[in-house]
Amino acid sequence: MLVNHCRDNLCLPVPDGDVWVFGYGSLMWDPGFEFEETQKAIIKDYHRAFCIWSVHYRGTFENPGLVVGLDNGGECIGQAYRIREEQLYPVMNYLKDREMDTGVYIPSIRPIWLDNGECVDSLVFIADHQHDHYAGKLAIEEKVRVIKRSMGNRGPNTDYAVNTYEHLMDLGIEDPYLKSVVELL
Secondary structure (H helix, E strand, O other): OEEEEEEOOEEEEEEOOOEEEEEOOHHHHOOOOOOOEEEEEEEEEEEEEEEEEEOOOOOOOOOOEEEEEEEEEEEEEEEEEEEOHHHHHHHHHHHHHHHOOOOOEEEEEEEEEEOOOOEEEEEEEEEOOOOOOEOOOOOHHHHHHHHHHOEEOOEEHHHHHHHHHHHHHHOOOOOHHHHHHHHHO
């Protein structure tokens, strides 16, 4: 059964009991919340892409950066975190502040496949194509130019791209798209 965890007119759908959260960008190397368990996981029908304009963390309104989002098509290997039910509300509040500050992500429950083969429902943040901060299908060279010149309150956009790529490598996850972006940086 799904329930909505709401605060400040914003709701995140979550199942009863422990909740899995799927990370595919900075949540993999900087989750920022307590979790009971973590495993590599895969989500189908979405891929990791630099498709979100960042105006706080990795850029500004005057000079936006780019961060990854889950975009339509393909599949994405990332990191799943199991949150104990008793930690649910602090973690959901944290994720709302971190991931929903501009509203560019659609929080959804989608099936993911854990490294142990189990299929579980997980909270995922999917890029909203209708949002002003959706960067669409920029050419890779343009994405690299944006990433090279951008900095936000969490540091240079290049650090974000490199940290995400290096963490994927540490986990044994190959992502040719992210590799090509980092190589061009």
